[in-house]
Amino acid sequence: MIGILLWKEPQRGFWQRPVSLSERNILHMRFLCAEIARGPRTPEAQLGWRVSSAAKRMRKMGVTRVVLPEDFACVTQLEKYGVRPVSTLALRRRLASDWVRQSLAERGVSPGGARVAVSAAQMTGELVRTVTELALRHRYVLLDVPYGGEELCRRLRREYGVSLLLGPDREQLEEADILVLFDPRTDLRRRSGVTLPLYDEAAPMGGLSLPPALEERLPEGAGRGQLLAALLEAGVLRPEQVSASAPPGPAAANTVLNA
Numbered sequence: 001m002i003g004i005l006l007w008k009e010p011q012r013g014f015w016q017r018p019v020s021l022s023e024r025n026i027l028h029m030r031f032l033c034a035e036i037a038r039g040p041r042t043p044e045a046q047l048g049w050r051v052s053s054a055a056k057r058m059r060k061m062g063v064t065r066v067v068l069p070e071d072f073a074c075v076t077q078l079e080k081y082g083v084r085p086v087s088t089l090a091l092r093r094r095l096a097s098d099w100v101r102q103s104l105a106e107r108g109v110s111p112g113g114a115r116v117a118v119s120a121a122q123m124t125g126e127l128v129r130t131v132t133e134l135a136l137r138h139r140y141v142l143l144d145v146p147y148g149g150e151e152l153c154r155r156l157r158r159e160y161g162v163s164l165l166l167g168p169d170r171e172q173l174e175e176a177d178i179l180v181l182f183d184p185r186t187d188l189r190r191r192s193g194v195t196l197p198l199y200d201e202a203a204p205m206g207g208l209s210l211p212p213a214l215e216e217r218l219p220e221g222a223g224r225g226q227l228l229a230a231l232l233e234a235g236v237l238r239p240e241q242v243s244a245s246a247p248p249g250p251a252a253a254n255t256v257l258n259a
Contacts (some may be wrong), residue, residue, distance in 0.1 A: 001032050002086065002230050003049075003058045006221050008035040018166045019054045019228055021061075027217060027225075029236045032063050038084055048077050055081040067226040085201075091229040092198045092205065093126040093182070095244045097133035099206070100178050102246035103194045117173050120182035123148030135162045140174060142168040162241035196247070206247035214241065
């Protein structure tokens with residue numbers, strides 16, 4: 001079971017448990033929910049103790065991954081007890097082609113003329129899916145991968161009649177309108193365009209939403225990216241049900257890409 005941690009506003013004049021655990025059903029998926037009392041005057045030390053208490057109790061019940069509130073600052077207390085945040089990397093890579101499309105639209109760049117570069121340290125299923133989606137939408141897709149690219153190029157040409165530019169040089173990667181990174185690159189200096197670091201859990205994800213009938217069933221205060229990632233992983237949510245707006249990109253001028 002995956003956990004979910006939510007802040008709870010203390011009610012004045014009433015005693016309540018600082019940490020309470022219960023099972024919660026979200027879109028037919030069971031979570032172990034820890035509600036932690038936090039008010040505007042709650043001391044940081046006391047809040048840290050409550051988070052540690054919740055983590056310890058959740059770990060005893062078999063929880064190792066948890067959906068956290070937005071801007072959660074007590075990850076260290078969780079990790080001491082073997083509890084870590086739900087990863088959003090799979091969700092980020094699932095949304096990559098939509099982010100590319102929307103980023104180009106926001107900048108008034110034609111999809112047909114845009115140069116979209118993808119760089120990865122290895123060939124994976126996620127990379128194949130992303131590159132395939134991009135190649136079907138954009139004419140100029142550049143793929144930088146150490147091995148496996150030739151087979152993907154042949155497959156895309158055979159099955160869809162589209163082609164890739166394989167093995168672009170550093171200058172071509174730096175000058176692409178969109179650069180999609182599955183892994184860090186310390187050798188590139190971007191002076192323009194948008195960079196999407198799909199390896200970075202801390203990078204902003206932009207707006208994420210579901211159809212209204214599903215939105216009203218989501219808990220308030222939960223980290224949206226982590227919650228949707230958990231629901232997608234469990235199969236209770238389909239990728240096409242997630243609407244995403246392009247995340248804000250880093251400053252382009254003289255941007256050095258590193259870990």
